[in-house]
Amino acid sequence: MGGPLAGMAALVTGGGGGIGSASALALARDGAAVTLMGRTEKTLESAKERLLGELGSGAVVQYVVGDATNARDVEQATATAHSSAGGLRICVATVGGGNGTVAPLLLLDERMLLDVYNINVVSAFLAMKYSTPCMVESGSGSIVCISSTAANSTSPYLSSYVAAKAGLEAFIRVAAVELASLGIRVNGVRPGNVATRPRSEVEIARGAQFAERLPLGRIGVPVDIAGGVRYLAGPESAWVTGQSFAIDGGSEVIPVAPPFDSIVRQRFGDEVIDEVLRGKIPRRP
Numbered sequence: 247m248g249g250p251l252a253g254m255a256a257l258v259t260g261g262g263g264g265i266g267s268a269s270a271l272a273l274a275r276d277g278a279a280v281t282l283m284g285r286t287e288k289t290l291e292s293a294k295e296r297l298l299g300e301l302g303s304g305a306v307v308q309y310v311v312g313d314a315t316n317a318r319d320v321e322q323a324t325a326t327a328h329s330s331a332g333g334l335r336i337c338v339a340t341v342g343g344g345n346g347t348v349a350p351l352l353l354l355d356e357r358m359l360l361d362v363y364n365i366n367v368v369s370a371f372l373a374m375k376y377s378t379p380c381m382v383e384s385g386s387g388s389i390v391c392i393s394s395t396a397a398n399s400t401s402p403y404l405s406s407y408v409a410a411k412a413g414l415e416a417f418i419r420v421a422a423v424e425l426a427s428l429g430i431r432v433n434g435v436r437p438g439n440v441a442t443r444p445r446s447e448v449e450i451a452r453g454a455q456f457a458e459r460l461p462l463g464r465i466g467v468p469v470d471i472a473g474g475v476r477y478l479a480g481p482e483s484a485w486v487t488g489q490s491f492a493i494d495g496g497s498e499v500i501p502v503a504p505p506f507d508s509i510v511r512q513r514f515g516d517e518v519i520d521e522v523l524r525g526k527i528p529r530r531p
Contacts, residue, residue, distance in 0.1 A: 265442055
């Protein structure tokens with residue numbers, strides 16, 4: 247396929263997910279040979295078929311099954327992507343999460359904290375590390391990480407996720423400085439509240455309440471984020487590095503914080519949360 251990304255190979259970790267597959271589509275539509283990486287082959291196969299169905303003949307989409315927090319798996323995925331087209335020039339690290347780890351600070355433990363850090367920071371670090379030698383061989387490259395507006399927030403009960411995303415953005419800035427002399431740019435996108443999967447009725451209702459407060463009046467969808475990824479991945483952003491910008495419907499410009507009080511009370515119970523609010527660490531069974 248022709249286009250501004252023709253002759254470039256791209257790796258998208260978390261490629262079977264909403265933001266990952268939408269980003270892969272945007273890259274492939276402009277000519278990149280895309281390799282999807284994820285843990286579940288069925289999900290990756292489905293994403294590949296969907297992308298090829300939208301792109302038509304001439305598109306190059308393949309996948310590698312692997313864990314983005316496992317060094318060997320990431321190294322294999324970068325090597326597979328590097329063998330396509332003109333070599334690896336684009337790496338999009340979309341793996342992340344932990345938004346489900348909504349808990350008061352006094353109810354967190356070391357394992358919970360490290361799990362969230364691992365999936366958000368270590369996964370991006372490994373993508374940076376193993377894509378760099380490939381990009382050096384290719385002559386240049388662009389690494390794009392998916393962060394979150396949580397990186398700049400102080401949302402109560404979301405301390406582990408906020409800390410992990412803030413750490414990721416610090417990593418982006420330092421990596422951008424270290425890798426610049428190699429011709430590699432490193433940037434990030436901070437999505438706001440994005441519907442990346444089917445939601446329950448409760449989640450839909452909560453999302454609608456949140457959307458009412460946003461300047462643009464709606465929850466985001468993966469294609470909103472993919473546009474920013476595509477810009478940072480391509481030649482249009484050749485003079486941009488070490489940056490992370492929000493695609494969030496305007497949530498960062500107004501004091502909007504999603505309410506998590508009802509979530510933690512439902513999860514842990516009123517008695518436990520009341521103890522936490524009194525500064526006590528409840529005994530766990």
